[in-house]
Amino acid sequence: MISKKAKYAIHALVKLARDREKGPILISEISKEGHIPQKFLEAILLDLKRAGVLNSKKGKGGGYYLIKKPEEVNMADVLRLFDGALALLPCVTYKYYERCEECTDELTCGIRRVMQQVRDETVRILKDSTLATVLASEKSTYKEQ
Amino acid sequence: MISKKAKYAIHALVKLARDREKGPILISEISKEGHIPQKFLEAILLDLKRAGVLNSKKGKGGGYYLIKKPEEVNMADVLRLFDGALALLPCVTYKYYERCEECTDELTCGIRRVMQQVRDETVRILKDSTLATVLASEKSTYKEQ
DNA sequence: ATAATACTCTATAAATCCGATAGACTTTAT
DNA sequence: ATAAAGTCTATCGGATTTATAGAGTATTAT
Numbered sequence: 359m360i361s362k363k364a365k366y367a368i369h370a371l372v373k374l375a376r377d378r379e380k381g382p383i384l385i386s387e388i389s390k391e392g393h394i395p396q397k398f399l400e401a402i403l404l405d406l407k408r409a410g411v412l413n414s415k416k417g418k419g420g421g422y423y424l425i426k427k428p429e430e431v432n433m434a435d436v437l438r439l440f441d442g443a444l445a446l447l448p449c450v451t452y453k454y455y456e457r458c459e460e461c462t463d464e465l466t467c468g469i470r471r472v473m474q475q476v477r478d479e480t481v482r483i484l485k486d487s488t489l490a491t492v493l494a495s496e497k498s499t500y501k502e503q
Numbered sequence: 504m505i506s507k508k509a510k511y512a513i514h515a516l517v518k519l520a521r522d523r524e525k526g527p528i529l530i531s532e533i534s535k536e537g538h539i540p541q542k543f544l545e546a547i548l549l550d551l552k553r554a555g556v557l558n559s560k561k562g563k564g565g566g567y568y569l570i571k572k573p574e575e576v577n578m579a580d581v582l583r584l585f586d587g588a589l590a591l592l593p594c595v596t597y598k599y600y601e602r603c604e605e606c607t608d609e610l611t612c613g614i615r616r617v618m619q620q621v622r623d624e625t626v627r628i629l630k631d632s633t634l635a636t637v638l639a640s641e642k643s644t645y646k647e648q
Numbered sequence: 649a650t651a652a653t654a655c656t657c658t659a660t661a662a663a664t665c666c667g668a669t670a671g672a673c674t675t676t677a678t
Numbered sequence: 679a680t681a682a683a684g685t686c687t688a689t690c691g692g693a694t695t696t697a698t699a700g701a702g703t704a705t706t707a708t
């Protein structure tokens with residue numbers, strides 16, 4: 359499961375992408391519309407600003423707005439920013455790598471191979487999924503599943 | 504990331520599958536070999552017993568042993584037993600379903616669709632991966648990746 | 649200039665979960 | 679009987695998560 363922080367972040371980003379023609383959007387507006395505690399949201403938006411995804415404008419008429427193109431913001435990066443590694447085990451991550459004590463030989467470890475597969479597929483799907491594709495899929499009316 | 508509990512469980516199960524011809528295996532042996540804290544492991548093995556995967560024998564010559572066939576124990580079920588849902592969001596789980604507050608229309612929610620895909624792939628891979636396939640892949644010498 | 653607006657920072661609290669340990673108890677083989 | 683081995687209950691410290699409060703700072707319209 360992803361953290362609420364990450365979930366809130368995605369929802370906020372999708373809204374900012376959807377409304378990106380409207381100029382800066384108030385924190386309070388994102389908070390109300392998404393039922394996200396405002397103070398909690400503030401911290402999240404700041405993180406996204408530091409990460410170079412958003413920028414903000416202070417003062418009257420201010421608010422937050424997207425500075426990357428919607429096609430350039432993918433779910434893998436957002437989840438990593440808030441929740442760390444996507445992999446299920448530390449031994450199959452790149453940035454957060456850690457050896458497993460329990461494992462005698464990592465190169466032949468069968469558990470590791472499975473988790474590697476899961477990671478690869480997960481990353482593939484999340485990388486392919488950007489704010490642009492999410493918005494587009496919202497508009498399509500056919501229902502999957 | 505999966506919990507240590509789940510990771511320990513998988514390692515213990517793989518060992519029990521590997522040594523299943525040897526009769527009951529001592530908790531202490533699994534603990535030592537896998538560098539798993541013994542008391543913690545005890546609770547894990549009990550959970551697996553209650554789940555019908557293992558059985559135990561008390562007294563001298565006792566220990567734990569697998570009662571399901573290695574092909575019948577898959578990673579998806581084990582992870583679910585210890586860590587709950589595999590999905591990244593509560594709105595794409597079956598057993599642990601919960602509606603997301605932030606979401607206006609679940610049927611068109613783009614975020615949900617992505618997470619649904621991730622879940623489907625993850626479950627597919629983990630269901631296909633059993634104690635039997637893990638053991639088999641340990642024996643193969645070629646190295647992926 | 650200045651008041652209103654809105655973002656930024658620091659601190660902290662409550663709740664929950666995780667990983668681990670202790671010790672007494674029960675069952676079983678010999 | 680007794681030693682071996684699993685079972686049960688209770689508990690603990692620490693980390694993490696989620697959330698809130700309040701003071702402080704920057705910006706803009708007018």
